[in-house]
Amino acid sequence: MQVIKAKELGFCMGVRRAVEMMEGAADKMGSITSLGSTVHNPQVVDQLRSRGVEVIATLEAIDTRPVAITAHGVGPQVLRELESRGAAIVDTTCPIVTRAQQWAKKLTDEGFGVIIFGDPEHKEVRGILGWAQGKVITMKTAAELDAPLPDWMPSRVGVLSQTTETEGHFALFVQRLLTVHMDHISELRVINTLCNATTSQQAATEELAHEVDLMVVVGGRESANTRHLADVSREQGVETYHVESATEIDASWLTGRAKVGVAAGASTPDTVIDDVVARLYALAPST
Ligand code: SF4
Incomplete structure (x- = not known):
C-alpha cells in the first residue's frame, strides 16, 4: 500500500506566523494569554501551553499578562475593550x-x-x-x-x-x-477574500482524491478549513475520513486499498501529519 501526501498541506503562512509571534512574546514576557484557541488544533494549543501561552475563553479572564489576539482576528469592540482594560496586545491576526x-x-x-x-x-x-x-x-x-x-x-x-x-x-x-x-x-x-493557502490546499486535495482509493484528512474537528478539505475530497467521490490524530485511524479502513491520500488543514502541524503517515504504513495490510 502506498501513502501519498497532497502537494500542499499543513501549516499556512498565517498560522505559522501566529504561532511564532505567540512563542516569541511568551519567551520575552515569561507568559502570555491567548483570547481563545490560537488555531483550531488541540496539539498546537498543547505545544503553546508548554511554551507559556495560556488560552482564556473570555475578556473577564484577563489578568496582568499580555493578551494575544489569534490569527482569526477580532472585531473593533473587542480591541476597544482590551484597550480600556489597559491590556498589552499581541496581535497575530492573519494579514x-x-x-x-x-x-x-x-x-x-x-x-x-x-x-x-x-x-x-x-x-x-x-x-x-x-x-x-x-x-x-x-x-x-x-x-x-x-x-x-x-x-x-x-x-x-x-x-x-x-x-x-x-x-x-x-x-x-x-x-x-x-x-x-x-x-x-x-x-x-x-470582494474575493478567499485565502490562497486554502484554495491551493483544496486544489491539491481535489487532485490527489482522483489518484487514490481512500483519503485521510488531518486536522482539528473545529477547523473550518480542514472540514472544507474533507468536503472537497468527498465531492470527488472518494471515501474520506477526517481525523484529528493518528490514533483515530482504523485498520479496517485500509483493507483492499492500494493508494491512500493524506491531506491536512492549515492549522495542522507537520508532526501530526508525519504520525498519520507512519501509522497508515504501520497498519497497512500485508500482501
Ligand atoms: S488559512 Fe487562514 S490563517 Fe492561514 S493564511 Fe489563510 S487566512 Fe491566514
Whole structure:
C-alpha cells in the first residue's frame, strides 16, 4: 500500500506566523494569554501551553499578562475593550483576515450593505461582522438567499467570504444572489477574500482524491478549513475520513486499498501529519 501526501498541506503562512509571534512574546514576557484557541488544533494549543501561552475563553479572564489576539482576528469592540482594560496586545491576526475586515469596514463606510458568505458562529466571521458596523448579514449556504433580503439592506450590496470557503461554493453563492435578488440590487461589489493557502490546499486535495482509493484528512474537528478539505475530497467521490490524530485511524479502513491520500488543514502541524503517515504504513495490510 502506498501513502501519498497532497502537494500542499499543513501549516499556512498565517498560522505559522501566529504561532511564532505567540512563542516569541511568551519567551520575552515569561507568559502570555491567548483570547481563545490560537488555531483550531488541540496539539498546537498543547505545544503553546508548554511554551507559556495560556488560552482564556473570555475578556473577564484577563489578568496582568499580555493578551494575544489569534490569527482569526477580532472585531473593533473587542480591541476597544482590551484597550480600556489597559491590556498589552499581541496581535497575530492573519494579514489575509485583516484585509477582509478592512473591506467590511470600507464597504459599510461607503454605504453598501454587506453579505458575508460564511459560518456566523466562526470566530473569523464574528470578527469581520464587527468591522461591518451593523449593515451586515451572514449566510452559511446559498439556499439562504431564497428568503427575502432584510428591508434595511441598501440596494448597493457588497459580498465577501470567510477566507476558508471554497472558490466553487463562493462563485455559486454570488450567482444565486444575482439570480434571486437582481430586483433589489443597483450595484454589486464582490470582494474575493478567499485565502490562497486554502484554495491551493483544496486544489491539491481535489487532485490527489482522483489518484487514490481512500483519503485521510488531518486536522482539528473545529477547523473550518480542514472540514472544507474533507468536503472537497468527498465531492470527488472518494471515501474520506477526517481525523484529528493518528490514533483515530482504523485498520479496517485500509483493507483492499492500494493508494491512500493524506491531506491536512492549515492549522495542522507537520508532526501530526508525519504520525498519520507512519501509522497508515504501520497498519497497512500485508500482501
Ligand atoms: S488559512 Fe489563510 S487566512 Fe487562514 S490563517 Fe492561514 S493564511 Fe491566514
